[in-house]
Amino acid sequence: MRYLRVKYALLGEELYLAEDVEIVLEEGKVIDIYETSKPTSNVLVMPSLVNAHIHTADYSLLELWPERSLEEIVDPSKGLKIRALEQEDELERYIWEVIKISYKRGTFALADFREQGEKGLEIGLRGSKGFPGYLPFARPPGNIWRAHGLGLPEISYPRALEYARKFKEMGKPVAVHFAENKEEDLDGLLKLEPDFVVHANFVPKESLEELTRRGIAIAKCLRANTWFGLPNNLEEIMEVGTRLLLGTDNAGWTEPEMWRELEYAFLSLRDRDEEMARELLKAVTVNAEDPLKLPWRVPLERDSNWPLLLLNSKPLRYGSSPYIALVKGRLPIKGIIVP
Ligand SMILES: [Zn+2]
16 A cells, blocks of 8 residues: 655546645555645645647657648648658657657657558557557558557548447547538538547537537647647637547647647636636546546546656645646646556
């Protein structure tokens, strides 16, 4: 049995802020949490972070083509990116580099949307060296059934429906890029029965409400969208109440750094308050468990087995909001611990 005595903890599905807490860990999970009068360390503990949308192999394409448009770069069949990835021999090394950077900065799980079909999945699996937080979302063609999930580049991608059905049958998550730079067909999307969509920048309010009713989450990648001059509808998505996730998207252009994503998201809101900060922190932790079908219990509570993130809470002053300090990225990271 191990005991963590900390000044602050963000507990449960709502990241409820508790003070002076003792957490008891045993055999890979949390077995108890309670208030304590014993001395606590200057630590804030919370669930480690989830990057719900990233293309790790783009780390081989750092800062290329800043003047080019989204279509020229990411078109799944003839874009600059897919051609460059085909010619790069060291993708595994870059993928591992992104995993290491992410982990050091408090992100345990990455939904890595691998290009190149079956070959791309194999590269991802080798590059990640069995790291448990690496979740490859592969695309057709080929034998991609070992992937954690299906990650389609677009709703009309060849064999999308066939692969989506098969992944659903296997109980694995289905995700698809949707309405990134133009409005797209909602019915075509719904046929795929996705667990979450990526971007959803051009989605009318009624369609956002439909996604919400069906429990389909949206992974926003706001810095990546800004890079390509695309609009930011975060405020509307939060108003409608669609389950929100955050991702850093193309690692070559926007650093795989969830704290920057959080701060950017927070600053992009017109009405900023502590509640909004807490909602954003949920988007990078507890909100991910269902749509990504994570094989862990993420909220920090009894029976949780998700890795915990420890941050130095010393920079918090009397009256300062820990939620806002976190989304500003102001608390130094001490590290991730596995229960
Ligand atoms: Zn993407």
